[in-house]
Amino acid sequence: MTQRAWRTVLEHIERDLIEGRLGPGDRLPSERDLSADLGVGRSSVREALRVLEVMGLIRTATGSGPQAGAIVIATPSGGMQALLRLQVAAQGFPLADVVQTRLVLESAVAQALAADGERDLSAAHRILDAMDVPHLTAPEFLALDAQLHLALAEASGNSVIAATMAGLRSAIESYVLEGSARIDDWSAMAERLRAEHRQLVTAIDAGDAASADALVRTHITGYYTAAGLVPDARTVLTD
Amino acid sequence: MTQRAWRTVLEHIERDLIEGRLGPGDRLPSERDLSADLGVGRSSVREALRVLEVMGLIRTATGSGPQAGAIVIATPSGGMQALLRLQVAAQGFPLADVVQTRLVLESAVAQALAADGERDLSAAHRILDAMDVPHLTAPEFLALDAQLHLALAEASGNSVIAATMAGLRSAIESYVLEGSARIDDWSAMAERLRAEHRQLVTAIDAGDAASADALVRTHITGYYTAAGLVPDARTVLTD
DNA sequence: GATAACCTGTGGTCAGACCACAGGAGGATC
DNA sequence: GATCCTCCTGTGGTCTGACCACAGGTTATC
Numbered sequence: 001m002t003q004r005a006w007r008t009v010l011e012h013i014e015r016d017l018i019e020g021r022l023g024p025g026d027r028l029p030s031e032r033d034l035s036a037d038l039g040v041g042r043s044s045v046r047e048a049l050r051v052l053e054v055m056g057l058i059r060t061a062t063g064s065g066p067q068a069g070a071i072v073i074a075t076p077s078g079g080m081q082a083l084l085r086l087q088v089a090a091q092g093f094p095l096a097d098v099v100q101t102r103l104v105l106e107s108a109v110a111q112a113l114a115a116d117g118e119r120d121l122s123a124a125h126r127i128l129d130a131m132d133v134p135h136l137t138a139p140e141f142l143a144l145d146a147q148l149h150l151a152l153a154e155a156s157g158n159s160v161i162a163a164t165m166a167g168l169r170s171a172i173e174s175y176v177l178e179g180s181a182r183i184d185d186w187s188a189m190a191e192r193l194r195a196e197h198r199q200l201v202t203a204i205d206a207g208d209a210a211s212a213d214a215l216v217r218t219h220i221t222g223y224y225t226a227a228g229l230v231p232d233a234r235t236v237l238t239d
Numbered sequence: 240m241t242q243r244a245w246r247t248v249l250e251h252i253e254r255d256l257i258e259g260r261l262g263p264g265d266r267l268p269s270e271r272d273l274s275a276d277l278g279v280g281r282s283s284v285r286e287a288l289r290v291l292e293v294m295g296l297i298r299t300a301t302g303s304g305p306q307a308g309a310i311v312i313a314t315p316s317g318g319m320q321a322l323l324r325l326q327v328a329a330q331g332f333p334l335a336d337v338v339q340t341r342l343v344l345e346s347a348v349a350q351a352l353a354a355d356g357e358r359d360l361s362a363a364h365r366i367l368d369a370m371d372v373p374h375l376t377a378p379e380f381l382a383l384d385a386q387l388h389l390a391l392a393e394a395s396g397n398s399v400i401a402a403t404m405a406g407l408r409s410a411i412e413s414y415v416l417e418g419s420a421r422i423d424d425w426s427a428m429a430e431r432l433r434a435e436h437r438q439l440v441t442a443i444d445a446g447d448a449a450s451a452d453a454l455v456r457t458h459i460t461g462y463y464t465a466a467g468l469v470p471d472a473r474t475v476l477t478d
Numbered sequence: 479g480a481t482a483a484c485c486t487g488t489g490g491t492c493a494g495a496c497c498a499c500a501g502g503a504g505g506a507t508c
Numbered sequence: 509g510a511t512c513c514t515c516c517t518g519t520g521g522t523c524t525g526a527c528c529a530c531a532g533g534t535t536a537t538c
Contacts, residue, residue: 005522006289017328018413024330030488041523043282046490050245050286051293055322057329062489063531069488074331079322083294083315089256090296091263092313093399101399108343160323160332160340164403174257244491269519280492285521301520302500308519 005040009048012038017057017072028058028070055079076159080167088171095175096230102168103220106149109156109165110200110216114209116156123151124201131194138180141190146173148197152204172229179227189226196222244279248287251277256296256311267297267309294318315398319406327410334414335469341407342459345388348395348404349439349455353448355395362390363440370433377419380429385412387436391443411468418466428465435461 016022028034031049035042049070052058056079058070087093113119127148131141146169153162183189196219203211224230255261267273270288274281288309291297295318297309326332352358366387370380385408392401422428435458442450463469 010293014325014328017325022329032488035523041521043285043524044522046282047286047289049489051290052325054249054290055293055325056331057325060489061531062529064487065532068531072329074326074329076322076326076331079326083318083322086253086256086291086294086296087313087315087318089253090261090311090313092295092315093402097397097399100397101403104343104347104400108347158336158339160336160407161343163332164340168399271519274492280490282493283491288520299520300500301498303518304501307500 005044006047006051008040009034009038009045010051013048013052022072024072024074026072027066028072030069054082077163077166080163081170084167084171093171095172098168098172099220099224099230102165103217105153105161105165105168106216106220107213109153109158109161110204110212111209112156112158113152113204114207114212117207119155119204121152121155121201121204124148124155127151128197128201131197136190138183138186138190139177141193142176142180145193145197175229176227179224179229182228183226189223193219193223244283245286245290247279248273248277248284249290252287252291261311263311263313265311266305267311269308293321316402316405319402320409323406323410324412332410334411337407337411338459338463338469341404342456344392344400344404344407345455345459346452348392348397348400349443349451350448351395351397352391352443353446353451356446358394358443360391360394360440360444363387363394366390367436367440370436375429377422377425377429378416380432381415381419384432384436414468415466418463418468421467422465428462432458432462 013022013028022028028049029037031042031045034045038045049058049060052070053060056075056077057072059073060070061068084093084098088095088098113121127144131144131148136144150162150166150169153165156162180186196215200212200215200219203215221230252261252267261267267288268276270281270284273284277284288297288299291309292299295314295316296311298312299309300307323332323337327334327337352360366383370383370387375383389401389405389408392404395401419425435454439451439454439458442454460469
């Protein structure tokens with residue numbers, strides 16, 4: 001064994017992707033065919049496909065017909081979420097670094113949106129309105145909060161940033177929920193967050209990049225500090 | 240089958256990680272034990288472990304003794320590289336978005352380093368000197384270039400940003416190499432890059448965040464434009 | 479022509495069998 | 509008593525073969 005068999009499979013598929021023999025929508029050969037073609041066991045093929053599936057590169061379906069089998073989809077957000085969530089869980093990524101990175105990305109997004117005349121913030125406005133419904137529980141409110149921030153990232157048009165933000169968010173979701181329980185007056189906090197969101201979107205709509213930047217920073221560090229998630233909201237990467 | 244068997248395994252291990260029953264350095268039960276405990280086949284256990292391995296959460300070793308088996312390591316950079324490289328290869332991430340994200344992150348890193356009095360740039364200085372060796376080939380030079388940028392990210396102390404940058408870099412490595420072949424006068428380009436690197440590090444050492452920011456932006460967009468990788472180096476996210 | 483039964487090929491899973499390997503246990507040797 | 513060597517055990521790595529459920533096309537039936 002010069003190299004693990006599943007790695008052979010993975011590299012073979014990666015080469016097909018790089019060199020354009022495979023692309024989104026295409027169907028991979030069946031597991032049995034790959035097994036025979038590459039001279040490895042079917043179980044090794046399956047280990048490689050499993051990796052690709054969790055990373056969001058393919059989806060698999062049973063049955064027959066054109067929709068069955070392994071199909072290239074390349075939807076990165078799921079894979080990003082899995083990776084970041086697991087790494088945070090395994091303490092490969094400290095919570096503080098995740099928060100800090102979120103700050104960097106959201107700040108860039110806010111400035112970019114403010115500077116871009118072509119932006120479409122209709123999705124964000126819809127979510128803003130949904131958050132105005134009274135008596136939302138903390139989990140409900142926070143889910144909308146996540147959607148709002150993600151909608152902004154997606155509006156910026158950068159898929160890497162959007163996927164990364166989705167991943168970061170899901171990685172710390174359980175901590176954010178825990179933190180919300182530590183906040184004494186939740187309805188006051190919700191009101192504050194609503195106001196901050198409105199101000200942020202207003203600044204973006206007005207094309208005021210500097211204000212948008214400042215608002216998004218205060219908003220994020222404010223919440224994490226209040227929820228006691230980050231001991232002292234560092235601003236190292238952000239001044 | 241209410242749920243795929245390998246997913247059961249993955250979730251079981253994730254729960255152990257989240258709730259602290261597993262952490263860096265710990266050893267997972269043997270594949271056969273996991274198989275028996277969870278009531279799934281060994282091949283399903285292996286599919287889950289394979290995912291964890293590629294994501295950089297565990298490493299596996301054959302043989303016996305305390306070093307054998309699957310051990311939690313939580314070194315995210317490998318997993319980040321695999322994920323981003325594959326997603327770019329499968330066209331889930333457009334090249335332009337990758338470059339843009341790199342710009343956002345490196346800009347934040349440069350500013351943070353300049354503002355941080357405690358920074359340790361000895362590694363960066365060592366790489367700078369290594370790049371002065373004459374007659375380096377383009378691949379050799381670019382490898383050092385990658386190391387330099389990565390060293391800066393690591394010096395910033397944010398592991399998420401460092402790992403992401405490593406991933407972005409490896410995702411576009413093949414394109415960067417291709418691009419270098421399109422540059423007529425490579426030695427002139429190398430000289431220019433050397434000078435830009437020196438200026439950047441000097442600005443950081445001097446604590447001049449604004450200059451560091453500007454220099455890193457020019458440096459990156461300059462190269463990608465010269466190599467013809469990004470049609471028109473967008474600065475959407477960066478003004 | 480419409481309907482129903484069948485057939486084929488797909489992924490999903492399991493069980494069992496090897497192999498190579500690392501390291502500990504225990505005996506043989508000095 | 510200390511050292512060396514051999515054997516044994518348990519590990520991951522792999523392959524094979526066997527089922528199952530399922531989706532969709534094919535064919536027979538009415």
